Amino acid sequence: MTIVVAYKWAPNPQDAAVGSDGSVDFSRAKSAISEYDPVAFELARQVADATGAEVVGVTVGDASIDTSLARKAALSRGLDRLVIVADDRLAGADSTRLAAVLAAVVRGIGDVDLVLAGESSVDVTEGQVAMTLAGQLGWLGLNAVSSVSATDGGYAIERDVPSGTASMVLTGPAVLAATTDAVLSRVPGMKDILGAAKKPVEVLSLDMLDVSSAQVTLTAVSASRPAAGNRQRVIIDGSDPTAAAAELVGALRAAKVL
Amino acid sequence: MDFGLTDEQELLLDSLRELLERECPESYIAELDRTHQAPTSFRLALHEAGFASLGFPEEYGGTPCDAVTLMMLTERVSQQGLNNGYGIELLQAKDILEFGSQEQKADILGLLAAGAVPFALGFTEPGAGSDNSAMTTTAVHRDGTVTFNGTKTLITNALDAKYLLVMAKSSDGDDERTAISMYLVPMDAPGVSTNKLEKIVWNTNDSCEIFMDDVTLPESCLVGRQGNGFRQLMRNLDLERLVIAATCLGLAQCAFDDAATYASQRVQFGKPIGSFQLIQLKLTDMAIKLENIRNFVYKTSWMVDQGIPLRSQGALCKRYAAMAAFEVADDAMQIFGGIGVNAGTRVSRLWRDLRGHRFGGGTDEIMVHIAGRQIIREHR
Numbered sequence: 001m002t003i004v005v006a007y008k009w010a011p012n013p014q015d016a017a018v019g020s021d022g023s024v025d026f027s028r029a030k031s032a033i034s035e036y037d038p039v040a041f042e043l044a045r046q047v048a049d050a051t052g053a054e055v056v057g058v059t060v061g062d063a064s065i066d067t068s069l070a071r072k073a074a075l076s077r078g079l080d081r082l083v084i085v086a087d088d089r090l091a092g093a094d095s096t097r098l099a100a101v102l103a104a105v106v107r108g109i110g111d112v113d114l115v116l117a118g119e120s121s122v123d124v125t126e127g128q129v130a131m132t133l134a135g136q137l138g139w140l141g142l143n144a145v146s147s148v149s150a151t152d153g154g155y156a157i158e159r160d161v162p163s164g165t166a167s168m169v170l171t172g173p174a175v176l177a178a179t180t181d182a183v184l185s186r187v188p189g190m191k192d193i194l195g196a197a198k199k200p201v202e203v204l205s206l207d208m209l210d211v212s213s214a215q216v217t218l219t220a221v222s223a224s225r226p227a228a229g230n231r232q233r234v235i236i237d238g239s240d241p242t243a244a245a246a247e248l249v250g251a252l253r254a255a256k257v258l
Numbered sequence: 259m260d261f262g263l264t265d266e267q268e269l270l271l272d273s274l275r276e277l278l279e280r281e282c283p284e285s286y287i288a289e290l291d292r293t294h295q296a297p298t299s300f301r302l303a304l305h306e307a308g309f310a311s312l313g314f315p316e317e318y319g320g321t322p323c324d325a326v327t328l329m330m331l332t333e334r335v336s337q338q339g340l341n342n343g344y345g346i347e348l349l350q351a352k353d354i355l356e357f358g359s360q361e362q363k364a365d366i367l368g369l370l371a372a373g374a375v376p377f378a379l380g381f382t383e384p385g386a387g388s389d390n391s392a393m394t395t396t397a398v399h400r401d402g403t404v405t406f407n408g409t410k411t412l413i414t415n416a417l418d419a420k421y422l423l424v425m426a427k428s429s430d431g432d433d434e435r436t437a438i439s440m441y442l443v444p445m446d447a448p449g450v451s452t453n454k455l456e457k458i459v460w461n462t463n464d465s466c467e468i469f470m471d472d473v474t475l476p477e478s479c480l481v482g483r484q485g486n487g488f489r490q491l492m493r494n495l496d497l498e499r500l501v502i503a504a505t506c507l508g509l510a511q512c513a514f515d516d517a518a519t520y521a522s523q524r525v526q527f528g529k530p531i532g533s534f535q536l537i538q539l540k541l542t543d544m545a546i547k548l549e550n551i552r553n554f555v556y557k558t559s560w561m562v563d564q565g566i567p568l569r570s571q572g573a574l575c576k577r578y579a580a581m582a583a584f585e586v587a588d589d590a591m592q593i594f595g596g597i598g599v600n601a602g603t604r605v606s607r608l609w610r611d612l613r614g615h616r617f618g619g620g621t622d623e624i625m626v627h628i629a630g631r632q633i634i635r636e637h638r
Contacts, residue, residue, distance in 0.1 A: 032272065068265050069265045069268060069269070072265050072266070072269055073269055073272075076269060186307075187273045187274075187276050187277045187280075187307045188269065188273045189273065189307050189308025189309065189321075190266075190270060190308055190309075190312050190321040190323060191308055191321050192308075193266050193269045193270055193273070194266065194321070196269075
């Protein structure tokens with residue numbers, strides 16, 4: 001049995017520059033495991049430790065995602081091995097195409113019954129890849145997953161839903177997108193990092209995969225920041241807490257919030 | 259010459275950054291400083307993530323690691339604003355791994371693995387600071403036991419520690435090279451008492467006086483050979499100086515970053531104070547000092563990794579780093595003006611803590627004594 005972690009080698013938002021027009025420039029940002037993905041690595045490792053499954057990392061993107069650093073960064077987070085598709089034809093690929101390539105890789109690995117991913121990538125933040133991947137595979141897809149554990153013949157799942165938390169069990173193969181706080185991911189230590197260099201890595205050619213060429217082109221035309229709200233910028237003197245609370249309630253009522 | 263990081267160093271620093279963000283934010287450090295508490299939970303997190311056993315041999319559960327990488331980690335923890343947050347364990351393990359008995363190794367490394375402070379270094383006495391030969395604490399060996407009498411002072415982390423690594427005179431004679439021995443004395447042994455000292459620096463490390471009145475222990479408390487204590491002590495002091503220098507580098511970098519950010523935001527006379535050349539002059543000179551400290555620390559670390567004898571290098575590095583880092587923090591205080599001296603500001607804590615490194619681990623002046631003698635010897 002194999003658990004796949006689908007992750008992204010993405011620009012680190014801490015290095016991003018925000019322009020005066022609100023645009024975000026990632027061109028000078030160093031890349032790292034996308035900030036929302038370590039939780040998927042950790043969940044996969046925990047389930048695998050309980051079931052004896054193998055954990056395989058899968059990532060796809062342009063040629064720059066396959067570096068020695070990128071490989072070790074992923075493999076130090078509890079993976080048993082790694083499969084990469086790094087091809088400049090995937091530069092700027094939309095989420096549907098990325099999901100199609102991921103699906104082809106997952107099918108090629110075989111014996112996979114769980115794919116775990118973060119809830120979205122940290123740079124694009126559309127949150128579409130995991131559920132599109134489920135669709136491509138014809139599997140069940142669940143987002144907002146806050147807990148996964150192995151049961152006899154399946155998995156117990158908890159999901160964050162608007163009314164609280166929903167518990168469920170699943171038996172078949174599934175793609176699960178985990179919430180950012182589903183689990184506290186471990187910090188790789190020196191042993192993990194040194195051990196990463198010894199783990200197997202398979203680099204697949206895009207041409208070898210059963211993926212059709214992109215049929216639809218998507219071109220970004222423009223972007224703008226959200227309209228700023230009408231902020232009142234009222235500061236309430238808190239030296240008298242009772243009076244401050246009354247003034248706050250009054251201000252909220254005047255604004256028709258209460 | 260390659261100044262870049264290896265993949266492993268980059269990933270290790272990434273991991274440490276993640277751990278620091280999670281376990282050691284500024285609010286945590288500020289609270290420890292305010293309440294004079296040790297960073298126990300962060301220390302435990304470091305151990306759980308495997309950072310605290312870096313540099314230990316594999317047979318003792320550690321992971322071998324070069325000095326350059328260890329100093330990078332020390333610098334990074336200090337850059338968070340935490341004084342003496344990393345590196346001390348390496349020194350403690352080294353002393354015992356090189357000279358301790360099997361039982362002592364198992365005990366001390368077990369404590370380190372549990373995130374505890376195994377021992378405090380009990381060298382300084384009221385009449386014997388830099389001058390070890392003036393030490394008056396005695397260790398009398400008789401019928402398989404050792405009896406200690408004497409007072410130690412300015413002992414860092416003793417209240418947190420299980421043992422005191424005591425340097426004491428085990429024989430008569432003025433030659434410190436043969437009169438002094440090294441012992442592990444349990445802090446809860448009958449006859450050991452402490453008096454906590456209130457100080458204005460290093461609030462996250464306790465300091466105290468320790469009194470030993472007829473403390474009698476089995477001779478198995480001896481570390482290494484009797485009469486070899488001074489040589490054993492000297493053996494790892496260069497590494498201690500290097501850890502202190504890397505700590506100073508990180509703290510000074512933190513002060514510099516805070517000051518530069520403040521200078522770019524604080525507006526006076528209608529513009530940020532960073533646009534005035536007198537402030538830019540300070541920041542420029544601070545940046546030069548940081549670069550010099552960094553080069554000194556990593557060149558010295560590289561020498562350790564290459565097995566090149568440090569001779570005067572460790573003392574030169576410690577003296578320069580401690581003094582220049584304090585100058586950086588002092589200029590940072592000046593840039594902050596009246597705001598910097600308010601209790602609770604980070605820059606004031608960095609300034610206080612860096613001041614302590616100008617005597618902790620050997621004064622600026624004793625570093626001249628150590629390096630100067632060596633320089634003259636090499637040019638005879």
